[in-house]
């Protein structure tokens with residue numbers, strides 16, 4: 107029985123400061139095969155198409171169901187989650203590259219901790235959460251709960267940062283995901299008390315003003331968060347905050 | 356907290372849309388007089404000469420030179436922070452983002468040449484007044500015509516796409532429908548202004 111093979115062309119790199127190189131692998135096709143499953147096959151038998159046994163390809167994944175964000179990589183030029191990239195739905199041969207907006211640790215494994223630092227910068231948390239019974243807790247505004255729920259889906263995968271032309275070593279922009287998270291916490295019934303702090307953080311260098319409205323972020327977000335809509339809302343909010351800063355003192 | 360970046364970015368945006376936008380409209384309006392023949396253009400240019408010299412110079416420096424230098428120099432700084440990627444992400448808005456930067460680079464070169472030669476050298480240094488005849492003579496060279504038409508197209512696209520992004524930057528258009536409508540309208544304006552430009556540039560060739 108002639109087995110169908112899927113060809114992977116993988117950009118590899120042995121360490122943070124090593125030179126990238128490419129290797130090609132063939133993986134047996136099976137229905138429903140996705141990129142993470144294929145990488146697992148390569149890990150079991152890391153032999154290139156020329157029959158050379160090499161070090162297994164390194165990458166990261168956890169949930170395998172598009173909720174943790176860990177498996178973000180560049181697949182055929184597009185920033186996306188490897189665990190939900192079905193081989194049947196993408197062009198072959200399949201090119202895999204690390205998302206170079208972030209520092210590469212090894213092969214497809216990247217260091218996304220810069221997003222965590224940015225979340226700290228915009229105060230991506232609620233200062234006091236109370237210790238009351240559920241019935242006494244402040245309620246979510248039912249009119250914005252849907253929006254808050256949507257933004258809370260963000261899994262800091264970094265697709266939007268990889269696609270954003272203004273994020274990268276050439277710029278200090280914190281990127282769409284951490285920026286929009288500020289809106290989530292500004293909507294929270296207790297988080298809203300710190301809204302001026304978050305808006306002021308967004309007005310600093312590398313904050314929301316570094317967005318150039320290319321709208322790539324909203325196109326690539328795997329959680330379909332309406333990033334550009336919330337960026338525009340935050341633009342409104344920082345403008346109002348600026349007026350308050352000027353006239354309230 | 357002073358947030359200089361925030362105010363500089365917003366000033367850059369305002370400068371581009373309001374001040375430089377006015378300059379662009381004034382340019383297209385005055386130059387379109389060439390469509391109605393030499394007298395019409397020379398008449399429009401003479402009208403501007405009626406403005407007292409010190410006021411005119413003040414307008415040129417305060418209303419054009421300073422805003423243009425600020426928007427241009429800060430714009431170069433902004434453009435250098437982008438890594439254009441329409442090859443990987445070929446969405447319309449991303450192409451417009453890239454074109455906003457490519458037209459900016461062309462405008463830097465074009466405006467140095469255009470302002471340097473016609474305003475600073477011809478009018479300023481040699482003291483020759485700008486007239487229909489001078490321009491017609493200048494536009495005998497097809498290369499000059501081509502570079503000028505490209506310069507106008509670049510400025511017009513940059514301005515019109517700028518209307519769309521301005522509305523996002525200021526949070527005027529929030530949702531995708533509003534943003535698409537403004538983008539559609541500003542591209543209609545872009546086409547119209549480009550057509551007017553082609554018409555008045557063409558009038559020198561006949």
Ligand code: HEM
Nearest residue numbers: 318368371372375379427430431459462514517520521524
């Ligand atoms: C001298 C060369 C110029 C350079 C280097 C330049 C650069 C730029 C850049 C990089 C942007 C994008 C800003 C951002 O993404 O935040 C921009 C926006 C803009 N420019 Fe220019 N520009 C130049 C000339 C002009 C001229 C002549 C006009 C008017 C006709 C103009 C009008 C605008 C407008 C309306 C915007 C949109 C502002 C916004 O999005 O908020 N620019 N410019």
Ligand code: SF4
Nearest residue numbers: 270317318320321323
């Ligand atoms: S809209 Fe702004 S944040 Fe989103 S990709 Fe474009 S520049 Fe980046």
Ligand code: SF4
Nearest residue numbers: 260261263264266327
């Ligand atoms: S906003 Fe979307 S693309 Fe960006 S990090 Fe969050 S989930 Fe990923």
Ligand code: FES
Nearest residue numbers: 168170174175189
């Ligand atoms: S493994 Fe969690 S998103 Fe892909």
